Amino acid sequence: MEAKRDITHNVKTNFKLRLDKISRNNMELRQALPFVGLLFIFLFFLIATRGRLVAASNLSNLIEQCFTITLVAVGASFIYACGLFDISIGAVMALSELSIAYLMKTGDTPIILIILIAIGTAVFCTIITSIITSVLKVNVFVSSLCMMFICNGIVTAAVSEADIYISFQDYKSANSPLLKAIVLIVMVGVGWVIFNKTRLGRDLKALGGNETAAALSGVRKVKTYILAFVCLGVCIGIAGFFSLIRVSMLSSSTGGGLGLNIFVAIVLGGFPLTGGSQSRMISAIVGALTLTLLQNGLSIMSMDPSWTHFIQGILFLIIVGLSYDRSKGKFIL
């Protein structure tokens, strides 16, 4: 009897350990997938462009292109962590560019003030979206769609006569790839700390996991949602400032499609769209880098830009398909 129990126990423990290992590996596999995808795309384009991808001339291009999307993806991960999203990102960026465009024409406003105004405008817009969503309880799709139309409307009206060009001589120093690389690294660092090491990040993931349970555990819903949108706004503002300096003009198409690109990046990086506990900032960053490499690589190969969208769509499907079985264990009926 005693021996028998021992044997059962041993078999059980062994089995348990094995299963433990398998499931852990599975989890690791799924988390590793976006990284493998990034590496694959990097190697693919490295070979396909015969090394032109990492040539010095393209490197600064890469930094330019990845700057906006990575920076905004960092900000967006805060709202995606609680299961929200924002379609107005591109339009808000355009508006924040508009708010500083006239000031930059004359060139006698200190640069720091200009950056603050850009950030302030973007944060103002995202706060309004978040208040409509959390206080008035309007679906975030609707509230951000309204915000998109409002911002678009203002920008379109401002440039209806002619696109706004700015003389960027006085602020030229801000256009160096090195500075952008530094700003990006600092922002990613700060974002990572807020996301992982402060109460805000944890509260957001809790809200994404279960809003009611989170609120009953003392998470302040409205405050937390607003703060998440503030983080997004700050990133949009900074991205807008640098983008305006680089392009040195503002037209009705400025910022177009950015919101959707962020969405694609988030999915490519394996960030769960429902938010919650498995949200990781690195996913947003990996997704943004993958998307940048994809767009840049295809353009060096002088591929028609419309094919970029086609390939994005296919990749999107593959990734969604691979990460879909998350809900397999769910009890239906």
Add this chain to the structure above:
Amino acid sequence: MDNGVLFKTFGIYKSFGPTQALINVDFELRRGNVCGLIGENGSGKSTLSSIIAGILKPDKGRMYFKEKEYSPQSMLDARKSGIGIIVQEAGTLSHLTVAENIFVGDLKRFEKLGFVNEKQMYKEAEAILHKIGVDDIDPAASVDSLNFEDRKIVEIARAMYTNPEILIVDESTTALAQKGRKIIYNLIKSLQNENKAVIFISHDLDEVMYICNTVTVLRDGVKIQTLSRDEMSVDKMKKLMVGRELTNNYYRADYDGTFGEKVVLKANRITSEDGLIMNLNLELHEGEILGIGGLANCGMHELGKILFGASRPVTGEVIHTPSNTVLKKPHVAIRKGIGYLSKDRDHESIIINASIQENIALPLLDRLKKLGLLSGKKEKEIVSQQIGALSIKCISGKQFCTQLSGGNKQKVAFAKWLARQCDIFIIDCPTRGIDIGVKAAIYSMIYELKKEGKSIIMISEELPELIGMSDRILIMKNGAIAAEIPRSKNVNDSMLIEYMI
């Protein structure tokens, strides 16, 4: 394989992530058999029944039904083969009508030229409801308009309309009052008479004794033993379930019933929005276990929410008396050292899709700061301390709550407030759907808290629990407190029921 064996499993294995839910389970069901399936939370009862009902697939093992190999691809598939299930939690689909819920997955039979013939569907639904003895449910009504019990009855009808040869009743009776229970008991009897079979899962061992003619005991995913009718007794089942002798009485033994003078929480003439609570006054004292009971719709669950600030009363206020603070929001209550355990564990108490650690630390985050940032080390320390103290069965704090059994989830929910060292605990149905082992642990914990001078409001639908644990019982009726009963040896169930109705 004749001798009346209707269903058989060989060597069933099933795991959820790292948790081993079933290990090499052989199970047998004869015709005319009402087989009880018992075991503690996490012993694998629900997993086994889900596999039989086609909801889950086994990792390994074979099943035979009517001497043929049986491997259902889905719940609908199993139902077509003749195995129906009534599940533990609400299993109706909202936004649909009663009839649509009954015939879900099988609406084709009412189809005519691509449209569903609703009239015929409602007629047949009514016939089925009538057959199981229910005449007060409208087949055309939306299920969302029904109460919990009636929704359960819809599920029963759904399981019955295909005339299953095996009916699985998974802890459905815990949620039911007399009406629903009677329906289920009658059904079981008639199935038995028709020489069909029933698998009956329940925590209520007296009920198992009453209903079943054999009982199979599971423990930690392993089948321990099958008892025949003559071998069955409540004590024996208990012993096999936990694997050791249990002391008979797990409530507190004393009849002291005294508590501190100091009032710690006070409700002043509160009225709830739904009108179930009207002008209610309440005082909670230091070191008191205050039991609150009543009928299903007496408003006691809403009261718990209001006392925690999670629900706003229309009039009146809740005051944390030591600090003289009006409680309007949960985070204010938490700051004053109040913890709240909802009746709806999976939707309100814990975040299922998060780790044990994330759940336990959530109300505690403001205390885990070190130079403004969260200290991972401190968090881990506190969490593993709680996991140890409550003996939560898990591999580590990183394990996700989806993989835990009901009892262990409840322990996680408790651990949140213990880790925060709350002074006031508002607990709503703390032992709902939990096995005796964990129940005993929770009772002794509540008693320990009282002795430490903490105050507890225990809202419960189980009268023995209220009588066994409370210093003072309040019975709610028509939105007010109908009776206040101090702790004494002489309190019994029927006395309390008298006040309720």
